[in-house]
């Protein structure tokens with residue numbers, strides 16, 4: 527699937543705040559919250575709805591509700607949690623899962639340390655969230671775990687992607703959607719996204 531790059535002014539201005547090295551933790555967190563609900567709006571465009579009837583103050587009319595069971599938002603810990611609240615503001619009924627994944631600083635390989643997912647994953651549309659798609663290692667490991675449960679669809683939602691991560695995801699998982707606010711230049715020698723925004727987890731949590 528072709529990546530969707532959300533080139534909206536409200537997204538790009540928040541991303542600029544997050545890229546700025548002088549932005550403090552509080553403002554970084556706030557900007558990530560805002561941008562995540564905008565990305566959610568884009569990522570959830572094709573969610574199925576079911577018809578219902580609703581009574582306005584004037585009369586009864588047709589309406590829609592999200593089809594059951596609710597979608598699942600799965601956060602790749604830690605930094606994925608920065609996108610979680612904004613996603614939930616957009617999809618309040620969503621079930622939530624967590625996959626703990628830490629990138630080894632020398633090998634740049636992800637190491638899984640935790641997994642807790644909602645039930646009935648095979649009946650849900652899933653949004654996997656992590657602000658950074660660098661080598662794609664963490665995303666691919668998380669996707670391997672998720673796709674074993676045969677969800678209806680998976681969309682990976684991130685803030686900044688590197689071309690290497692985008693290509694790896696597309697090759698390994700061509701049916702997984704990708705929604706991002708930016709695709710930057712290739713990775714540097716430390717496998718960091720350039721210009722990127724630095725270490726997303728550290729900037730979110732002040733570590």
Ligand code: PRP
Nearest residue numbers: 603604605628629660661662663664727
């Ligand atoms: C960061 C980021 C992704 C991963 C991306 O997490 O949030 O999970 O690196 O890199 P990759 O595409 O090369 O795998 P990190 O492992 O630093 O953990 P953290 O969220 O706890 O800071």
Ligand code: URA
Nearest residue numbers: 660718719724725726
């Ligand atoms: N993880 C981050 O937080 N930032 C990068 O640029 C790469 C991996």
